[in-house]
Amino acid sequence: MKIIQAQEIKQFFNIAILVNQDESDSLHEQFVHAVVERLRELDFSDDYITMVVTNAFADFPLVAASLAKSQEYSSVALIAFYAESQREEYMSMFTTATEVAIQTNTPVLMEGFCDLDDSNIDKLNHQARALADRIYSTVSVMEQIR
């Protein structure tokens, strides 16, 4: 059994975060910032976090596949901000994420947030931190699987 210390994780694991982010929407920025802040708390250096921004989550399949196939990342996290009218399209992305994960042996995490609003910032921060914890958990377990 191979045992690694949590603080070593930052040295070995690259994470790619793919997000559809409207630059005019500060809430999206805040959310992503909260995810990254939590990852820093978990000892991930900025050097090992790659942020990829697309205009629309329709671009996710192509970009996620490209990131995962590069084999440079221990985990690829997809953060989709979408409107209620895009729910069906968003749900179809789950299949895509699964396909990419299976084909590349790279965990592709998918989290979506529908009609994000600023009425409950605490909840948003909690969701962002939970996502970062999930990324951390995933890369930790991947080390044991590989």
Place this chain on the structure above:
Amino acid sequence: MHKHDVKLDTSDLVCPLPLLKTKQAMADMQKGQVIEVICTDASSVVDFESFVAITGATMLKREQNGAQYIFVIRK
């Protein structure tokens, strides 16, 4: 009741880790052998449907038992 050749408990792992562990376990199985996978992540239901579609495996059974999701898959 399906007999299984391999049992894999992925409780407490979040998707897609159960999938990747299942794929890894199935790599060592012969065609026709059966694996039972236990998950606790609710999104595994959707994920495993995609998994069998992509890999060409057969879903023999899926059931929910409390907080557990159990999938029986033939390679």
